[in-house]
Amino acid sequence: MNIVILSRNEHLYSTRRLIEEGQQRGHDVEVIDPLRCDLIIEKEKPTIYYKDRYLDYVDAIIPRIGASVTFFGCAVVRQFEMMNVFTTVTSDAIIRSRDKLRSFQRLSKAGIGMPKTVFTNYSRDVEEVIAHVGGTPVIIKLLEGTQGLGVVLAETKNAAESVLEAFNGLQARALVQEYIAEAKGADLRALVVDGQVVGAMKRQGRDGEFRSNLHRGGTAKIVKLNEDELKVAMKASRALKLPVCGVDMLQSSRGPLLLEVNSTPGLEGIEAATGRNIARAIITFIERNSK
Numbered sequence: 001m002n003i004v005i006l007s008r009n010e011h012l013y014s015t016r017r018l019i020e021e022g023q024q025r026g027h028d029v030e031v032i033d034p035l036r037c038d039l040i041i042e043k044e045k046p047t048i049y050y051k052d053r054y055l056d057y058v059d060a061i062i063p064r065i066g067a068s069v070t071f072f073g074c075a076v077v078r079q080f081e082m083m084n085v086f087t088t089v090t091s092d093a094i095i096r097s098r099d100k101l102r103s104f105q106r107l108s109k110a111g112i113g114m115p116k117t118v119f120t121n122y123s124r125d126v127e128e129v130i131a132h133v134g135g136t137p138v139i140i141k142l143l144e145g146t147q148g149l150g151v152v153l154a155e156t157k158n159a160a161e162s163v164l165e166a167f168n169g170l171q172a173r174a175l176v177q178e179y180i181a182e183a184k185g186a187d188l189r190a191l192v193v194d195g196q197v198v199g200a201m202k203r204q205g206r207d208g209e210f211r212s213n214l215h216r217g218g219t220a221k222i223v224k225l226n227e228d229e230l231k232v233a234m235k236a237s238r239a240l241k242l243p244v245c246g247v248d249m250l251q252s253s254r255g256p257l258l259l260e261v262n263s264t265p266g267l268e269g270i271e272a273a274t275g276r277n278i279a280r281a282i283i284t285f286i287e288r289n290s291k
């Protein structure tokens with residue numbers, strides 16, 4: 001098969017692993033920078049021009065679209081969809097999953113447990129917002145944050161007020177969330193492929209840190225998920241129509257609580273922690289589904 005990885009950087013661990021496993025299984029694997037594609041749109045014959053040729057021979061794509069290039073990257077994915085090329089994740093699902101508020105709304109409708117969360121439109125009524133999530137301490141998160149940056153634990157009402165005021169002043173949208181103390185600075189990441197959990201790790205923040213992000217000095221080790229945790233991961237994948245995704249959860253006294261679903265999960269941490277061949281699972285998923 002001709003498999004294309006849509007990625008801006010062929011040297012990233014995840015991209016390299018997908019190339020390696022695809023080739024091992026006898027496929028032609030090529031990395032294409034979505035930003036260098038021209039989309040040619042006309043009646044009944046959508047095509048893509050890349051560098052010096054038409055991409056009319058592709059059987060399947062693996063989108064690895066970064067958040068900063070969502071708009072054009074997803075347009076390229078959509079063009080492949082119009083050309084009847086199999087994709088591990090659709091353009092619509094990527095776009096939906098990039099919007100945290102929208103995703104939370106869908107996930108809550110799907111009956112998935114999550115920390116109680118309030119989204120406000122630069123609200124001034126901080127007291128009310130804090131009361132909605134059960135009082136302090138609360139977690140305040142920038143909607144555009146990543147790798148633990150922009151996630152703040154506010155212990156008191158005064159602290160929460162200051163943080164929200166600062167964020168509001170910067171015109172940065174934030175959400176206020178119930179703090180799950182029982183998680184003890186750890187979270188779970190389940191890697192889902194073809195709707196099934198193929199590997200899971202527990203990330204633990206360094207001492208005195210409530211954020212478990214590996215970029216903030218956290219460590220990861222393999223974990224066996226219980227029934228409820230497996231269910232949340234698979235339900236979340238289904239609800240957001242992301243057959244391949246990373247599902248982050250907190251362990252709480254009322255069961256697993258969903259934090260986030262990532263449509264472009266990194267493979268490095270999870271393969272290292274679990275010893276599982278996740279890249280191969282993605283390639284065999286394609287083999288089962290692409291004509």
Ligand SMILES: Nc1ncnc2c1ncn2[C@@H]1O[C@H](COP(=O)(O)OP(=O)(O)OP(=O)(O)O)[C@@H](O)[C@H]1O
Pocket residue numbers: 115139141145146147148149150151177178179180181183185186187210211212213248250259260
């Ligand atoms: N409500 C909460 N209660 C307790 N701990 C939390 C809560 N929300 C987040 N955390 C901790 O903080 C870490 C970072 O939060 P989160 O994953 O939401 O943000 P991020 O990693 O910056 O963003 P993203 O995962 O969207 O890239 C989590 O991995 C978790 O360990």
Ligand SMILES: [Mg+2]
Pocket residue numbers: 147148213248260
């Ligand atoms: Mg996170």
